[in-house]
Amino acid sequence: MKMKRIAHPVIAVIAAAILTIGGGLVFDSTAQGQPSLSASANVQGDANPDVQALAAALSISRHAGKLVALSGPTTVVMTKEDLIKSAAKIADHKAVLAAQLEILAETGYGERAGAITRLVNDLGSNVELIQQGRSSLLSELLKGIRNRQHVSLTSTIEVVPAAETILDDEFYHLVSGGHDGGSADLDNLATDDLLRYAHLKNLVTTLDLATPTLLGASTQDNPALAGQLHEFFDGRAAAAERDIEYLSEIEGSELEDVLQLIQRMFALGQGDNNLWDGLYHRLGLLTTERILVAKVANLQQQLLDEIDNLAAEVQGLPQPPTMPEVEAGVPGVTDSEIKFGQSAVLTGPSKALGEGMQLGILAAFHEANQAGGIHGRQLTLKTINDYYETFFAFSGTSRLIGQDRVFGLIGSVGTPTARAALPSVEIGHVPFVGAFTGAQLLRRDDQTNVLNVRASYHDETETMVDYLEKTGKTRVAVLYQNDSFGLDGLEGVKKALHERDGMRLVASWYYIRNTTAVKAAAYRIANAEPDAVIIIGSYAPAAEFIKYARLRLMDDPIFMAVSFVGSSALKVRLKELDQSLADVYVTEVVPLPSDESSEVVAEYRAALSEYDSEAEPEAISLEGYIAGRLAIARLQECGPDVTRECFLNVFSESTSIDIDGLQLQYGPGDNQGSDQVFLTRIDSGGE
Known part of the structure; x- marks a missing residue:
């Protein structure tokens, strides 16, 4: 068990020790209220190594404190001249520290001197990093004020x-x-x-x-x-x-x-170069500085602890009192458990999506736990309802990471909620596994903490437009949810249409997330008389839109929805609205849950039945099951000494993960496991 030092007034303790040992030394008060050595005795030349050690420690404590004081957060009131002066002062304090460390090294307290030297060097290095980043950060802060x-x-x-x-x-x-x-x-x-x-x-x-x-x-x-x-x-x-x-x-x-x-x-x-790009760049610099400032403060406390220990050792006194501190370890991992977190929608018009992902993950975890767990540890899942809203997604994710200390996040539902969660996830490099979204914002080349299972929305819309081209449909409209999810899908449709001659986007309109307010969209899209409508939304508003669009159109178009809609939930809702299932298509990114010839589907159906005998197999819980199996595969690969770094080690070279015949492929710049898209008709059992 690690021990945490109880804070002591270090300078006063050392001053008293020097008075006791050195006899003739006298202390005055400096302008800063700190004791300083008077000239009645030359400490550097004093033959007593104990006095030399304590005097050097006193000087190290004071000058290290000056370094810390010069390493606070960057503010807009600073000027370039201030930065130059600070750099000069830092250099002066580091020079004094180097000299005092040399004296301390010659006093016979080698182990303590070595520990103090390492801490001072680490402190100095981090102070320099803060100083090096100040100019860029100050420039960005001032630029932000001008932009405002x-x-x-x-x-x-x-x-x-x-x-x-x-x-x-x-x-x-x-x-x-x-x-x-x-x-x-x-x-x-x-x-x-x-x-x-x-x-x-x-x-x-x-x-x-x-x-x-x-x-x-x-x-x-x-x-x-x-x-x-x-x-x-x-x-x-x-x-x-x-x-x-x-x-x-x-x-x-x-x-x-x-x-x-x-x-x-x-x-x-x-x-290009919009205000949001500037915001994320500024936040990156601020986050880096905040981490360094916190590290400097921690190093200072460790340094004071070591100096405290030195003072006690010199005087032959017992080590200062300590208090126990629990070993931090790997978040979410104990001898008996590996805990994951999930922020997902569990209420409202999209609740079937969150419930389905949660069910599939739990079925996979239950299957592994029944077989003895992962190297003797049981898998658990803590789920928080984020209502499919960004504020609750951020707060829930922050709680799961900071308070519940989960090993990783799994089965997040939705694009806007994923965007809100990303800052917390990326700062801590927390595994973010199997999110129920195909958005591009989770598919950046540099996202080495994100493991996607599914194909992207651009892959899905390309499959849709390809089918429409082959069937002679040329007038395409889009209903989209008015957020990053809907806009990502809309962009995918535009891209696919742009690559084809004779096809065009005749209309696009939106609805607001967590509503079924689609009548205006149905009116505007119907006026364009499309022969196909692609829907980027969830099942409840999609079903309402199909109903009202059909009321205004003489000839029913083909309706096509991306996988996020939830084909089973859409089918149920259309039946509740007394709507025909004819000419309604959904793209799926996992094998058909009815296809028991697929090994992974057969395993999923068995695991689902074992976990919840009343649950019906469907695509969303199948995707959740595959996400759970991906997490299990990575944990098994890491062995008993599991870490987040090992779990995420799939990007340095091409890595293939086999889940009962379903191949997920990762590698440099590629965090999307599968590119498969299946176009299904919901009126034919999903064929």
């Missing part, structure tokens, strides 16, 4: 006044019939006039909501809020784009100038 000023001025002086003025004019025109003092026949307003005003009103409201997120992107220093703010902005920007598209198509519109102003405002958060 720019956003604020642009919004309050240019964009908002222009937008509110044109909105006011449009309202007056609508109710007055275009004549001063006149009055329109409100019962017979033209649909186009109403839609024009509705789009403009919606655009101005969206701008009002998005502007604070751009201000946050400029100066925010809390990783907890970064993903949430970015997610909110992307949704508002996508909504604004639809309104701008509609308003731009109105012939002879006098809205052009204000629409360009609003577009420039949203462009601050989009494209």
Whole structure:
């Protein structure tokens, strides 16, 4: 068991010891209130090695404290001149420390001197790293302030006044019939006039909501809020784009100038070198500095402990009192348990997704535990309901990592929630396994703590568009959830269509996450008369959309949904709405759960039946089962001495993991295990 030092007033203790041993030494008070050696005796020349050791330790303690004081967080009040002066002071203190360490090394307390020397050198190295990063961080902090000023001025002086003025004019025109003092026949307003005003009103409201997120992107220093703010902005920007598209198509519109102003405002958060890129770069620098500052403080405490021990040893006294501290070990791993965490939706219109993933993971863990566990340890899962909302995803993930100390995260559900969780996961390099999302944000080349099982949404939409091309469908529309999930899928559709001649996107519209408010989307998409609609959403709003789109279309199009929809849940909901299952397709990223000729499916069905005899096999819990089996395979590979580093060691070279015939392939720059996509018709048992 490690022992943690109880803090002591080190300088005062050493001063008293020197007085006791050195006799003639006198202490004065410095300007900083610290005792200092007087010249009545030359400590450096004193023949007593005990006095020399204690005097050197006293000096080391003081100058190390000065280094720590110069290594606090970077603030915007600092100047380049301040950084230059700090660097000079740090060099001076390090020179004094080096000299005192040489004296200490010659006093006969070799073991203590060696420990103190190592700590001082580590302290100095980390102080230098902080100093080296200050200039870049200060530049980014000041840049953020300038960006915030720019956003604020642009919004309050240019964009908002222009937008509110044109909105006011449009309202007056609508109710007055275009004549001063006149009055329109409100019962017979033209649909186009109403839609024009509705789009403009919606655009101005969206701008009002998005502007604070751009201000946050400029100066925010809390990783907890970064993903949430970015997610909110992307949704508002996508909504604004639809309104701008509609308003731009109105012939002879006098809205052009204000629409360009609003577009420039949203462009601050989009494209190359946008405010969000700046935010993530700044947060990276801040996080690095915070880690170093904490490390410096910890090293200082260890140094004071060693100096405390030296003072006791010199005087022949017992070692100072200590208090027990439990060995940290590997998070989530004990002699009898390996604990995973899951943040997923368990209530609301997407609850079947979280429940399915949880069920599959638990079935896999139960199967392994019944066979004796992983090298004698039982697998456990702690699940927190994140309601499919970013705030709860971040707070839940932080709790699982910090408070519950799980080994890794598994079976996260959704793209926006994954984005919110990533800062906590990446800072601690915590394993993030088998997330139920195909978004590109979890497929970066540098994400060596993320193990994806499934194919991406771009893989799924490519499969859809390829099928539509082969069946002669050319007019494609997209219903998407207005967040990073929906936008990722929409981008995949656009990319696939761009690569084909004769096919085009005739309409796209959105709905808000955790709602089934899709009637407006059905109206707008139906007006474009598509022969195929691709749905990037969950099962409840997808089913509602199919119902209302069919009401407005003479000829039913093909409806196709990505795997996140949950084919079984979609099928159930369509039946509840008394809707036909004909011409409804879902892409799946795991084998068909009814295909018992597949070895992994047969194992899954047996494990599911053993864990919950009433559970019905379906694609979501199968994906959860495969994610659980992936975690089990990596733990078994690591042996009894499991660590996070070993668990994630699949990227240095090509690594193939066989799960009952299902091959998952990882390697340098590739954290996606499978590229397989299966297009299924839900009216034929998923064939």
